[in-house]
Amino acid sequence: MPDRRVDVSVRVRYAETDALGIAYHSNFFVWFEVGRSEYFRAAVGESPAEFFRHYGMPLVEAAARYHNSCRYDDVLIVSTRIGEMRSRSLRFEYEVRRQHDGALLAQGHTTHICTDGDGRPCRMPDWLQTRLQG
Numbered sequence: 001m002p003d004r005r006v007d008v009s010v011r012v013r014y015a016e017t018d019a020l021g022i023a024y025h026s027n028f029f030v031w032f033e034v035g036r037s038e039y040f041r042a043a044v045g046e047s048p049a050e051f052f053r054h055y056g057m058p059l060v061e062a063a064a065r066y067h068n069s070c071r072y073d074d075v076l077i078v079s080t081r082i083g084e085m086r087s088r089s090l091r092f093e094y095e096v097r098r099q100h101d102g103a104l105l106a107q108g109h110t111t112h113i114c115t116d117g118d119g120r121p122c123r124m125p126d127w128l129q130t131r132l133q134g
Helices: 026-044 047-051 126-133
Strands: 006-011 057-064 075-085 087-098 103-114
Touching: 006 026, 006 126, 026 047, 026 057, 026 075, 026 087, 026 126, 075 126
Parallel strands: none
Antiparallel strands: 006 075, 057 103, 075 087, 087 103
């Protein structure tokens, strides 16, 4: 796979923190989704909404490894790339870093399978594979 990365910044909101002001771990999966959406938008060149009118891309696996914490109002950079692409599935890989010092906060991945309009697994359209490969 080409090493195309799409970076997006996210600011930690107060509602995403605990009583000590530290971001709760499950929010990293929300930030992964932000990165994945922006990757898709950059690769396809249009809103993901058109693709999702005809196909699905449900999540079948998710994992994260946490390295450092972040706090309310920190600006994070979510870097997203495709780790593996098969005819029916995609694995996105993520790194989340704090913007001001570059500290690695988390790494993770999600795996998605392409489904048709009836929710059955199917091959990804050729045009999508071509655009995602860059």
